[in-house]
Amino acid sequence: MTGARALAPVAPREAWIDVAKGIAIALVVLYHSIMYLDEVGLAGALAPLNPLFDTFRMPLFFFMSGVLAASAIRLPYWQLFRKRMSLLLYLYVAWVTLQTLFLLALPPISPSGAPNATWASLVTLFVRPSSNLWFIYALPLFFTLAWLMRRWAPALQIALTAVIAVLFGTGVLHTGSPWDKMGKYVVFFIAAIYLGPLVRRLVPLVRWWHVALLCLGYAALVVITTKLTLTKVPLVLLVLSALAVVVGITVAVLLAKLPTFDFVRSLGSRTLPIYLVHTFPMTALAAILVAFDVHVPVLVATLFPPLLCAGSIAVALALHWRFHTIPGIFTVPVKDWVIVSQRTVTSTNAQC
Template identity: 85%
Template sequence: MTAAAASTAPREAWIDVAKGIAITLVVLYHAIMYLDEVGLAGALAPLNPLFDTFRMPLFFFMSGILAASAIRLAYRQLFRKRISLLLYLYIAWVTLQTLFLLALPPISPTGTPNATWASLVTLFVRPSPNLWFIYALPLFFTLAWLMRRWPPLLQIGLTAAVAVLFGSQLLHTGSPWDKMGKYLVFFIAAIYLGPMVRRLVPFVRWWHVVFFCVGYAGLVVVTTKLALTRVPFVLLVLSTLAVVVGITVAVVLARLPAFDFVRALGSRTLPIYLVHTLPMTALAAVLVAFDVQIGPAVATLLPPLLCAGAIMLALALHRQFHAIPGVFTVPVKSWVGSPKRDRDLVDSES
């Protein structure tokens, strides 16, 4: 299929379903994280790390599948078509979130400041812990473009080696650079494995989902119990299996009309990602300020409720402000390659 044909072909529903699954897990992760900071995540707090190998590998793999045609462009076109929007939104929303956090009472019970002005100066050196994904995509696009003439196996092999080094903490920065090092391989691999995945999708059946889900869950439990996650290649293998699980689940759910809402979420991942931590940090600050105490049973229900509420708020804000330049789009249309509908600009490659 030519690049032109690929750009006009309708996007497969399972891709958006997979992205919908990934963004929901990301939002749930942050809901548990912020509520756990104030001791109100209930029984879900210990489960949060178990999905570390699932959320972002799946997210980056789906982004890589959608990036395959873009890296064949001249870099100037690539920058205007994909990178300029992401870089602008990263700068704008890191600034907004920093100002928002500075205005809130401390979230930490110890009174540690929520943010510092220095984070605005170092946003490219020490990426935002909440918005680093938006910064990673331009970097990954650029690396993929620079390596585009290298043999695919060499690209995948080198980025897999980097993933192993960061996954085993032989390389460690204590910042989102660690996550970027672990997940670059999935973005690069998807660019070249995407056509094969698309060919296999029609053959996926429900029993594949059961088989891979049981296998993944079993391996996660074993590696966690035996503290094997820092053993070289363990995280990479688990994350690879998680991508297979995510894709097979997405393919099956995409065939069921009852799960169209997951596909809808997957077509709006960027506004959800940008907005969702704002209500979470505000709620955490209120809970700390009023020293709210809730029983474990009720606290266990809070993260899913906060997850759903944050997603609905993000979608509502997107509906309200998507037409205002500079909020979810670039403020100057000429910064991007060509006029497109908002959905294409915001979600096509994220």
């Protein structure tokens, strides 16, 4: 069976998909909150925990993006580009430029006084992707790769990208840039295109005890592999990441049934504006903390990352609400760049 024939019709959008994306984006924002606060010594007890979620955040994010990409790769490439890729590429260039200018204008956010950014990053943004915005550059590349391989057997596509993931995960291939992350996570995007229909069929079977067992198993394996420094052993990161995707989906299915967690679904429907904006308040706060040489007890500092995470999400959503109708900020500046009429970021859920 060829890849094109293996693609099943796309089912209607289910709530758990947005909940899963909401979990992923919240973890991404929390990761950056801890990272920037740790730069100034104010992440408290959460700093050592940040690497433990490396196998969870982006694998889940890319898998959910792949689930929503299945129908798109059937299109002719020019339609795929204009419908799903042009907005992302435009936003990548625009927001990398904006972020670079913002960082250059800030006082140093590193206690060492190292520059926040360089003008060279604007020249090399496609060669050496932005460390904060690489995800929206990776998606068009992954769409292109999936389209080029669309007639190959799905098993072959998954196997090849899994080999790439293992090579990057073990450090055999290493660039010291976000290309390493793209190499580790491309398999989840490709696999989701073909496994998405199966996942959707299995979702109704999820029960709370499945979630509990999977969470406990994943947590135990993460602790064991970290303590024994097994993360560079071939297949370990890939297996842990695959298990994390299963955990993330089952947790999302459970939370989607609880009205209390509807805010997570709401976050999942607005991942792109959150992703684009969230590091701005973080870097600004880091610059202020360095300038005033702020020091607090570890217990107090431990509260900072969750508060910064929530505040950064709130700022991102507020700015999107205020400016989403202005062309060129969260949308393409020229309507003809996309197939359909100019869309707001909240209508790009199938992309990010």
